[in-house]
Amino acid sequence: MPSGWSRGQPRPGTERTRIGDLLLDSTLHCGSGHDFTRVADDHIRFRARFPGAPYAWRFRFTIDAPGDGREITLEVADLNHEGRTPRHESATAYSRDGESWLPFDLGRLEIVDWTPTGDRAADEAYGDASHAPYGVRYRLRLDAPRLWFASPTPFTLDYRDRLLAELQRGHPELVEVSVVAHSAHSRATGFPVTAARVALPGRDGRRRVFVIAGEHPAESAGMFACEGFLREVPARPEWLERYEFVFVPIANVDGVFFGRTYFNVSPGVTDGPGVNLSSTWGERPAPEQRDLWGLLEGFRPDLLVSLHNGRHRRAMEQFCDPGPASDTINAALREHLGFELHDAGPPRAPARLPREAADRGIAGMGFLTETLLLCRLPGMASFADSYVEVGRQLARDYIAGLDQT
Numbered sequence: 001m002p003s004g005w006s007r008g009q010p011r012p013g014t015e016r017t018r019i020g021d022l023l024l025d026s027t028l029h030c031g032s033g034h035d036f037t038r039v040a041d042d043h044i045r046f047r048a049r050f051p052g053a054p055y056a057w058r059f060r061f062t063i064d065a066p067g068d069g070r071e072i073t074l075e076v077a078d079l080n081h082e083g084r085t086p087r088h089e090s091a092t093a094y095s096r097d098g099e100s101w102l103p104f105d106l107g108r109l110e111i112v113d114w115t116p117t118g119d120r121a122a123d124e125a126y127g128d129a130s131h132a133p134y135g136v137r138y139r140l141r142l143d144a145p146r147l148w149f150a151s152p153t154p155f156t157l158d159y160r161d162r163l164l165a166e167l168q169r170g171h172p173e174l175v176e177v178s179v180v181a182h183s184a185h186s187r188a189t190g191f192p193v194t195a196a197r198v199a200l201p202g203r204d205g206r207r208r209v210f211v212i213a214g215e216h217p218a219e220s221a222g223m224f225a226c227e228g229f230l231r232e233v234p235a236r237p238e239w240l241e242r243y244e245f246v247f248v249p250i251a252n253v254d255g256v257f258f259g260r261t262y263f264n265v266s267p268g269v270t271d272g273p274g275v276n277l278s279s280t281w282g283e284r285p286a287p288e289q290r291d292l293w294g295l296l297e298g299f300r301p302d303l304l305v306s307l308h309n310g311r312h313r314r315a316m317e318q319f320c321d322p323g324p325a326s327d328t329i330n331a332a333l334r335e336h337l338g339f340e341l342h343d344a345g346p347p348r349a350p351a352r353l354p355r356e357a358a359d360r361g362i363a364g365m366g367f368l369t370e371t372l373l374l375c376r377l378p379g380m381a382s383f384a385d386s387y388v389e390v391g392r393q394l395a396r397d398y399i400a401g402l403d404q405t
Contacts, residue, residue, distance in 0.1 A: 014061075014259065019044055022072075022142075026061035030156040032259025033061040033076075043073040045115065049080065050260065051122065052273040055131070057081045057311060058218035058261045060150040062098075065142040073137050074149065077115040080126060080133040081261075082312040084111050089136055090374045091152035091221075091311075091383060096144045101153045101382055108139040152373055153384045155214070155223035157191040157256055160249050163227060164196050171234045174198055181291030183254045184267040191253045193288050195295070198233045199244035206241075207402065210301035210363070212248040212292075212353070213308075215278040216262045217255030221309035221373045221387045228391020229307075239399055246299055251292060252277050264288070278308070281352040296362050303402060304363035306353050307391075309373040315340035317370040319351035321358065325365055329401030336397055337390070338377050344370070369394065 014026035017036040024044070026033035035047045049056035057079050082088065086106045093101040114133040116123040126133055140149065168175045181193035199206070213219075213226035230247045233239060250256055254265040255274065263274035264286055275285055284290050296304070310317065316339050320326040334341050347354035347366050354366025371390055373383075380386035 021066060023064040024061055025064070026059070026259070028060070028062065029158060030154055030256055030259055031060050033059045035077075039073075039075065042071065043075065045075040045077050047078050047117075048076050048261075049078045049126065050273070051271050052125075053261065053263065054126075054273065055080050055261045057083070058151060058259065060148070060154050060259060063140075063142065063147045063149060064145065065147070067142065067145040069141060069143050071139055071141050074140055075112070075115075075135055075137045076151075077135050078117075078126070078133050079114075079136060080131050082131055084132075084134045086111065087374060088312065089151065092138070093150055093153045093383065094140070095148040095150075096146075098148045101148075101150070101384055103376075103383060104138065110137045111135070112137055152218065152220050153224075153382070153387075155220040155227075155250070155256075157250065157253060160194065160223075161191075163230075163249070164194060167196065167230065167234065171198075174200065174234050174240065180248065180295050181251075181288045183252075183264065183286065183288040185254045185257070185265055185270075186288075189254075189257050191257055193248065193251060193253055193292065196230060196247045196249075197245070198230070198240070198247070200240045203241075203244075206244045207303070208299055208301040209243055209245045209303045209305070209398070209402075210248075210296065210299055211245065211305045211307065212251055213306075214248075214250035214252050214256060215306070215353070216276075216308060217250075217252045217259075217264075218261040218311075219309045219373070221371050221383070221390075222307035222369075223249055224384055224387030225307050225309075225369075225371050225391030225394060228388035228393075229305075229395040230391075231388070232392040232395035236395075236399075243399070243402070246295070246301070248292065251288065253288065278306075279352050281356040296357055300362055301357075302364040303398065304354055304357050304366045305394075305398065306351065306366070306368045307371060307394075308368060309371045309387075311373050313370060313372055314375075315342050316372055317342045317344040319344045319347045319354065319368040319370075320366065321346050325401075325405040326367070328404045329365075329367070329398060332397040332401040332404075333394070336393055338393070339372055339375065339390075 351368035357363035
């Protein structure tokens, strides 16, 4: 069991608020949502942004209610990213058990103007020329004693730990799980950075593949894709004759735990913006970056894959250096993925980890794959199922491409 904050204990940056006979609670692990306010009898407004954060498009909380089927309007007041259309909110989901997440009906939401806080300095610092803040109203039916409401479908630290434990139990001869990094807060929260190594024991000379996700804590499609990649490897024992793998499903454990969108959480501060791990691999100001860099230096992968997702993208994007090897891998991806794949050019910003690792001779090839947050593969009932299947296909195509290089 994790140490530090216990389940159900209030933690910084979130709140538990009773409004009439409703209880709104974002103090759960990875929760986000605060300043719950009654606007009218059936209308509650809340905020997703943390003070000082430049972006906000993530929330997760529970609603305890009599379960009498009433409808309420939940309004998030301050989303800030490319948006302002129902499509941009299509990753919003709800759950009756906290595990199975269903897509929210886009016909039951409305884009509205944002509601300023009234703090002039904070409000003037929010938004920019490219991303004007806005609000979204959701018409939600309270048809169960407890509902979970989130955007996007969450990939939590508890879920990561259950996933890795399940795979280790199912394949004890192949899967080794270990703590590989500590963040500024992980010793207090009980959630360090954890990795899974998948390999046949006692084999030398195999090519090495390193897959990392969760540099940005709201990008759960990339984390679920990492899960799919990880699940596919033990199911393909022939791969392990030629390759060994290391997977880091969540790099930014503090950002995920504290419900942030892009940044981690500064030491000793739980309501400040922290730093963007993805864009600072050259400087490595955060302890989790320094630990992970040491892991990479020791592993020295032939292939490094950094999995993200774009909230606004209609096609998957691939940042990679041009050449015969990457052309072969991208051709394999285009043949099978089910989504359009764009070559986004060499791994520059935002692809800092693949760029830094390749430039310093730590990784042979580096790819940053921007998967899709707002699209589901045909026939997939949930976004999470689709994201995992995309990860499985990525695994098949990366290995097919590698086999030809």
